[in-house]
Amino acid sequence: MQTRDDYQRTASYYDFLLSRGLRSIRTNIRTCLRHYDVTNVIDICCGTGEQLHMLGNENMLLTGIDLSEAMLAKARSKSPATIHYLETDACNLPFPDSEYDGVIITLALHEKTATQQQLIFKEACRIVKHDGHIIVADYAAVPEGYNSTLIGKVFIPFIERLAGLDHYHNYKDWMAQGALQGFLENNCTGTISLISQHAKGCIHIYAISKSKDDPLGADLKKIEAHFSEQNSKGVTT
Numbered sequence: 617m618q619t620r621d622d623y624q625r626t627a628s629y630y631d632f633l634l635s636r637g638l639r640s641i642r643t644n645i646r647t648c649l650r651h652y653d654v655t656n657v658i659d660i661c662c663g664t665g666e667q668l669h670m671l672g673n674e675n676m677l678l679t680g681i682d683l684s685e686a687m688l689a690k691a692r693s694k695s696p697a698t699i700h701y702l703e704t705d706a707c708n709l710p711f712p713d714s715e716y717d718g719v720i721i722t723l724a725l726h727e728k729t730a731t732q733q734q735l736i737f738k739e740a741c742r743i744v745k746h747d748g749h750i751i752v753a754d755y756a757a758v759p760e761g762y763n764s765t766l767i768g769k770v771f772i773p774f775i776e777r778l779a780g781l782d783h784y785h786n787y788k789d790w791m792a793q794g795a796l797q798g799f800l801e802n803n804c805t806g807t808i809s810l811i812s813q814h815a816k817g818c819i820h821i822y823a824i825s826k827s828k829d830d831p832l833g834a835d836l837k838k839i840e841a842h843f844s845e846q847n848s849k850g851v852t853t
């Protein structure tokens with residue numbers, strides 16, 4: 617459990633460092649949520665609120681939760697008052713079951729302990745509606761190839777090490793247990809669909825539906841068509 621504000625210092629430069637690099641991920645998550653026609657969305661471990669800020673004009677009810685006061689202060693400072701932020705622990709959320717039709721968890725699982733990861737994902741599954749979707753973006757197993765190796769085995773570990781030793785150990789454990797694919801295989805009972813790949817395949821976005829009979833296949837064709845159009849315009853990495 618996070619007992620101090622681990623992001624106190626990071627909050628001041630987080631957006632400056634990562635905003636541009638993560639833009640294609642946030643854009644694809646927005647496209648995905650639009651496609652699923654969600655109305656009530658929560659971003660778990662929302663950080664500085666970049667994703668919710670991007671969703672600000674989407675006619676959705678938006679909530680962000682995080683444990684860092686400093687990250688939330690940044691989020692509040694740039695968001696309209698209609699976006700609701702709450703300082704709370706993602707492992708034990710103060711929301712009723714089946715409250716949201718869109719639940720986002722971006723780059724938040726890999727840095728937690730295995731127990732925290734499981735608790736957070738369990739909470740996401742609890743608060744999402746039966747016909748809703750959980751969108752998870754995080755580090756995936758590093759694909760073969762020079763550029764993927766450079767990003768996945770040099771650049772990302774370097775960034776994670778800068779974030780602190782605890783954070784780094786959790787990241788190493790995450791990669792060792794099969795990264796995002798391994799985590800979902802072990803913890804998810806619903807339908808899992810790959811939405812898009814970023815950073816030369818080192819980051820994946822998945823849409824997860826609670827129901828086994830979710831007709832995601834048909835949906836995905838439209839989403840894929842949209843993304844391939846974006847790719848051809850060089851929007852995704």
Ligand SMILES: C[S@@+](CC[C@H](N)C(=O)[O-])C[C@H]1O[C@@H](n2cnc3c(N)ncnc32)[C@H](O)[C@@H]1O
Pocket residue numbers: 617618623660661662663664666667681682683684687704705706707721722723724727
């Ligand atoms: C790497 S940042 C990701 C932020 C954001 N999702 C994004 O895409 O930029 C991880 C966030 O998780 C938050 N966090 C860490 N432990 C948490 C917990 N137990 N409950 C809620 N938030 C937590 C941190 O404060 C930080 O803002």
